Amino acid sequence: MMALATGWAVHATFTQHVSSWHLKTFALIAVVAILQTELSRRLERQRRTLAAGPHVNMTSVWLLPAGVLLPGQLIAALSVTLYCYLAFRSWSGTRPSEAHRVAANITTATLSACAAGTVTLAVPALSVTAVCSAGLTYFAVNTLLTGLGLYLANPAKATVESCLGGMDDNLLELATLCVGGLLVMVLSQEPLLSVLVILPLYVLQRSMLIKRLEELATTDQKTQLLNATTWQDGAQREISRAERDNGSFGALMIDLDHFKRINDTYGHLAGDDVLKAVAAVVKQETRAHDLVGRFGGEEFVALLPSTSKEDAIVTAERIRQRISELVIPTQTNEGEEVAIERRTASIGVAAFPLDGASIEEVMAAADAAVYAAKNGGRNRVVGSMPASPRDIVLAAA
Template sequence: MNRQAEDPPRRRWVAIRDWALWKRPRHWVYFTLSTEAVTLGLTIAAFLVFPITTRDMGVFALLAVLGLVHTEATRKIERMRRTLNVTPHINMTSVWMLPAALLLPPPLVAVLAAVFYAHLGVRSWGNLKHVAAHKTVTNATTMILSCYAALFAASFFLSGPIDTTVDIEAVAIAVIVGVVVHFAAALAVTVVALYLAEPDKATPERLLGSYDDNALELTTLCLGGLMVLVLLHQPMLSVLMFFPMFVLQRSMLAKQLEEMASKDLKTGLLNAVTWHNRGEREVSRAARTSTEFSVLMIDLDYFKKINDSYGHLAGDDMLIALADLLKRETRSHDLVGRFGGEEFVVLLAGASELEALAAAERIRGLITELVVSTQTNDGSPVTITERTASIGVAAYPNAGLTLDEVLAAADAAVYVAKEGGRNRVVGTANREALAPRLVSVTALMMS
């Protein structure tokens, strides 16, 4: 037996000049190193100013044990959540770090954050290739700064250390302020860092995260606020936090998996099945209320040439750019999906065909103005411009009484637009041009 083959591979040390950190945008590197330097300076100063008592070490040890046990119990869930996340990841460590911020001297807060994030980096994220070491350090820095900000703000409402304050209302206000300031500080640092990392892809959702992401962070901080009161009065009750935290993380993972199953992985739009299911609901609603809606079928012209000329990575970036445009130019209750390849579909709720034609023409014009900075398969930079699209428009109930009939009419209109020279919008009102195509599409669907 080959003993050497059984041994785990040794960790390879990378020279400082080859760190992945230096491959990030220059302004992001400057900002990150600056925040880390400020954090380190504040922590060193705190070690010189704040005394550490035996009681502090006891609270530190309790929080460290609670946090590490929680991380180990939810390690697989955390790894999956991090893998699936496309927005800033909420790791829920703040349920233990907020109590540390309000109950411990700043030096121990920094040490505790280092312990938690080192453990997360090795145990939960260690096998995830996209989580580089410098990202873990950056996340820990953001957490420490947020805790310092929370402690500073809460101290204005306390006459001394929180555990010696007898005014219960003052303690409650300090905890609430700590929650709010911690959330705001972490959000501010994260937004700036994400913008500097990819300014050309900066969108509100990418920078701020989704509503669910922010709600999860606030929920975790609120639980952390309750933990402060538990540790002040009945520390043994802190073990009761494990089950709700475990269920909360599992619920978030289930939600991520559900969203993943309903969306096109490349563009983040609804996939064909989900779009069709939700579209059927719109048909039922429109039939019940005697209202209308319109469907836009959007097909990029000569998309294959992008893949052939620049590679599939550039083609993917073009599709993502178009998806972002469609999300910006439609309302939150409209349905935007990708049907595969370069074909997109939009359902405009409550819109007549005339209104949909105007919207389609606006979208067509914006597509011609798209500038997509990307790269070829070999890494060479390239800019894609002057793209066009052919758009077909059909409205319910004029074009059909079912979703499939309306889709068939919009699809037929796309072919008329392409046969007419591309880069144009065609509606089903053009009955003479569409009649032959509508007949062929209907026959195909019935066969």
């Protein structure tokens, strides 16, 4: 890809004329981009440090207009300028050994911008259709090249989200391209108004950083489920709602059987891969509005609103069956490839208000059912023993 980008720039040098307007536009974009980068340097550094997947920076805001308005050699020059500046000023900790990553980013950005510009050649004048087509082309090429690079960097652990980014990542990239599309029209009509882009970009970066910090504060980082505190807060709100509407909910306590053996045999990194796989199963087998969290260690919890105890037991059985069918590729501490399979889980099921009048009582009942499942031979689902009629009357009083 680097050879292709270099060849494109060299070819443009001999075939595309560079006018004084091109040079002025290039200088204006570079100055405004560097100014915006400098003002948001700390935000960018934090966002990059905390990024869970592919990091989306703001360079497409500047490179899309460059792709549409400038010849290929200036597109490449702008890409080199912006990414080198980012590497030395915003990306704290960039080492010489990581220069290949900067080069890969420059290559991807240059090819994406040049491809976007090529699309507009078929249109005699700038128009909404031309700018939108250029933006979509930039997005498609950039996503494809970035995803391919991330996949080749680590094929064994590559996933669709780790290579192509999540929904939020792609929406952010599309948002920056929308700003870039508007900047195309500004540069072609009133170039000096391009400085007005700086503040919206700063606010966008700041809002994404705040959102990421909120996610980190509420999410278990190993499994991406709710952490124990956030799950407890959500459960308390569900109790209040159920009491107000005279409703009910089911609760699951999921405990992996003999999990310590995995850590002792294969290592803690392999144990983490098992936790992630189980978390994915629990998430897949529950609904979007169910509260699913990691309670600690190898324990998971799920609260199923507006669900009877019987239906909760059916859900728990599906989860138990899926866990037993898992084949989890991972590595030992020594780097040996292994596949962990035939893992099992003991699941306890309780319900509100049948098994308690508070979330603590309901979860205590589910926990007791987990112990009953383990004592009964493990790898099974057990429903809690319902409270006596007298207990229910006292709880209601």
